[in-house]
Amino acid sequence: MLKPFELYMPDTLDEAFGLMEKHKDAMVVAGGSDVFVLMHKGEEHPCLIDIKNIKELQGFECSPSLGMKIGALTKISEIERSAFVQEYYPALVDAVSKMACLQVRNRGTIGGNICTASPAADSAGPLYIYDATVEIVSKSGARKVAITDFFTGPKQTCLKPGELVAQIILAAPTQNSGSAYQKLMKRGSMEIGIMSAGVKIACDKEGKCVLARISLSAVNPTPIRATVAEEYLVGRELNAETINHAGELAYGIACPRTWRNCEEWSKDMVMVFVPQALDHAIKRMQKGAF
Amino acid sequence: MKEKKITFTINGTKLNRTVEIHRTLVEFLRDGLGLTGTKEGCDEGECGACTVLFDGKPIHSCCTLAVEIDGHEIVTIEGLSKDGTLDPIQQAFVDVGAVQCGFCTPGMIMSAKALLDENKNPADAEIRTAIEGNICRCTGYDRIVQAIQLAAERIK
Numbered sequence: 485m486l487k488p489f490e491l492y493m494p495d496t497l498d499e500a501f502g503l504m505e506k507h508k509d510a511m512v513v514a515g516g517s518d519v520f521v522l523m524h525k526g527e528e529h530p531c532l533i534d535i536k537n538i539k540e541l542q543g544f545e546c547s548p549s550l551g552m553k554i555g556a557l558t559k560i561s562e563i564e565r566s567a568f569v570q571e572y573y574p575a576l577v578d579a580v581s582k583m584a585c586l587q588v589r590n591r592g593t594i595g596g597n598i599c600t601a602s603p604a605a606d607s608a609g610p611l612y613i614y615d616a617t618v619e620i621v622s623k624s625g626a627r628k629v630a631i632t633d634f635f636t637g638p639k640q641t642c643l644k645p646g647e648l649v650a651q652i653i654l655a656a657p658t659q660n661s662g663s664a665y666q667k668l669m670k671r672g673s674m675e676i677g678i679m680s681a682g683v684k685i686a687c688d689k690e691g692k693c694v695l696a697r698i699s700l701s702a703v704n705p706t707p708i709r710a711t712v713a714e715e716y717l718v719g720r721e722l723n724a725e726t727i728n729h730a731g732e733l734a735y736g737i738a739c740p741r742t743w744r745n746c747e748e749w750s751k752d753m754v755m756v757f758v759p760q761a762l763d764h765a766i767k768r769m770q771k772g773a774f
Numbered sequence: 775m776k777e778k779k780i781t782f783t784i785n786g787t788k789l790n791r792t793v794e795i796h797r798t799l800v801e802f803l804r805d806g807l808g809l810t811g812t813k814e815g816c817d818e819g820e821c822g823a824c825t826v827l828f829d830g831k832p833i834h835s836c837c838t839l840a841v842e843i844d845g846h847e848i849v850t851i852e853g854l855s856k857d858g859t860l861d862p863i864q865q866a867f868v869d870v871g872a873v874q875c876g877f878c879t880p881g882m883i884m885s886a887k888a889l890l891d892e893n894k895n896p897a898d899a900e901i902r903t904a905i906e907g908n909i910c911r912c913t914g915y916d917r918i919v920q921a922i923q924l925a926a927e928r929i930k
Contacts, residue, residue: 488776491795491841517819520798520837524818534842561831585907586885588819590831591838673906674820 486523490531497540497648500533501623504646507531512648514557514596517588541595541650548572551656556595556649560607561586563594572657572774575682575765576610578665583607585673595649598634601641602676604702608635609682610665612699612709615655622647635706658695661686662769664761667701668753677702679740679750681757683765685722693717698730698758703738703750710734713758722766724759731758780844784809785853793840800824802840803850811851811880815909822908825881826850832888832907851880854887863887866925867918874912882908886922894930896922 492507494500504510510531513519523529535541536557546552546568554563563569564580583589583597583606597607598618608631616631620643629642631652636642643649663684669675682699696717698710713733720726731754738751768774779792784807793802803809803826812835815823819837826835827849854861860868863886873879882905889896889904896904901922902915910918 485801486796486798488794488796490776491839493841516837516839516842517834520839521818524836534839536842584819585822586888586904587822587825587832587834587907590828590833673903 486520487528489529491534492532493534493537495537495539497538497621498623500535500538500648501646503533504648505623507533508645512599514593514599515559515591517584517592518596518600535648536593541648543651546572548657552654554594554652554654556651557593558595560589560592560594560597564589573610573614573654573663574768574774575613575663575665575684576607576654579606579610579667579680579682582667582669582673582675582677594652598631598652599641599643599649601635601637601639601706603635603638603704603706604677604680605707606667606677606680606701608707609680609699609701610663611652611654612707613663613665613682613684613697615697617653619650619653620647621650626650628653632709638705657774658684658686660688660769661695661774662765662767663697663774664764664768666757666761666764668750668757679703679738679753679757681734681754681761683758683761685717685762685765685769687722687769691721693720693722696730698734698762700734700738700754700758703740703754708737710737710758712737722762727759727762727766728755730762731755734758778841778844780841782843782845783847785849795839795841797840799826799835799838799840799843799848803835803848806840809850809852813877813880815877815881820909821878821881822885822905823878823881825884825908827884827888830888830891832885834907849884849887851883854883861887862928863890863922863925866921866928870917870921870924872913872917872921878908878910878912882910882918886925889922890926890929894926896926898923 511529543555611631665682667680668678680701684697686695696714701707713730813823815821819834824835
């Protein structure tokens with residue numbers, strides 16, 4: 485049973501900003517799939533502002549030439565089922581389809597997932613590799629932040645008091661590219677990732693890598709890009725030797741013990757999962773997928 | 775706001791009620807409406823025993839507030855049988871022997887219902903994905919999967 489609390493359910497952004505100003509310690513709730521779990525476990529929030537009815541934070545715009553804008557309140561299951569996401573951003577589907585279970589994905593939102601800011605957040609890795617930008621709104625206007633600057637620590641973001649995530653903007657799909665996401669789990673569902681690797685690569689007509697993005701989740705205080713491995717791949721052919729070496733370079737930046745007592749193998753598995761995800765992405769690219 | 779008047783449809787019947795805003799949906803179903811078929815298990819969105827359909831989609835009623843159903847449609851296990859005849863999914867669970875202690879069964883059947891409402895011919899893997907959020911500690915799941923397959927064949 486939850487302890488009694490005050491609840492506000494604004495219908496507009498203006499109303500929400502007014503409430504956030506008046507109730508400075510209020511917890512903002514979207515799907516509630518994290519907040520109510522924590523409250524059941526004893527976390528106390530005397531005041532909640534439930535934003536799920538705010539129309540301005542909903543919606544989904546996409547085009548192959550412009551990319552995709554995902555309203556913060558978009559449910560994880562809507563992303564998972566979107567034919568557009570499945571075609572152009574398959575690593576995002578790889579990731580969100582392994583998130584918790586269907587009941588949670590039907591309630592949880594992508595905005596909520598990034599604002600909870602778990603180092604293992606399943607949506608974060610794909611957003612890193614697709615060069616996503618987060619649009620943040622407040623009473624005084626809007627600002628945009630690269631997803632790589634959004635997370636500032638475990639469970640911490642760059643959001644200031646009075647700010648809400650409005651939408652997440654993904655860069656347009658890159659021609660002749662492929663992407664994939666692999667999550668290390670002890671079982672197939674209801675599992676926080678022990679480590680995850682997201683990758684996106686693009687090649688020129690000669691088969692040389694012209695773009696590489698590699699994200700690692702759950703092995704640092706925030707999701708992180710393995711830029712040293714990305715830089716190594718650009719300009720090289722993608723083969724067993726180069727993708728395995730990219731895995732070794734990525735291994736070098738994984739530091740799981742800096743934020744939790746994670747099994748050593750979560751770091752070791754970076755060396756396995758990065759090449760595997762790269763291989764999967766290359767196969768998708770070769771098939772003309774993304 | 776401590777209480778809110780809500781209007782909702784439960785198992786096909788439209789109702790108005792005033793609910794305390796901190797009450798979860800599973801508490802309201804069981805204590806407020808007497809619909810005790812929905813079970814409260816882990817109370818933290820892990821076990822799936824409290825699964826109900828919210829506008830046709832399976833959700834955890836332990837991690838949903840009762841006030842959130844205002845304007846929406848809820849179906850619980852009590853909403854499946856018609857005129858004393860079990861729903862084909864319920865009947866298949868009985869026929870296959872997919873029930874042991876029975877605590878997970880209402881949630882399991884609601885997840886199966888959501889699946890079969892939109893996929894009349896699910897593959898084994900699709901059934902297992904549909905019940906991935908429902909834990910059963912008795913059966914080992916195979917009988918449950920078989921029951922859902924049987925129900926799908928009978929519904930066709």
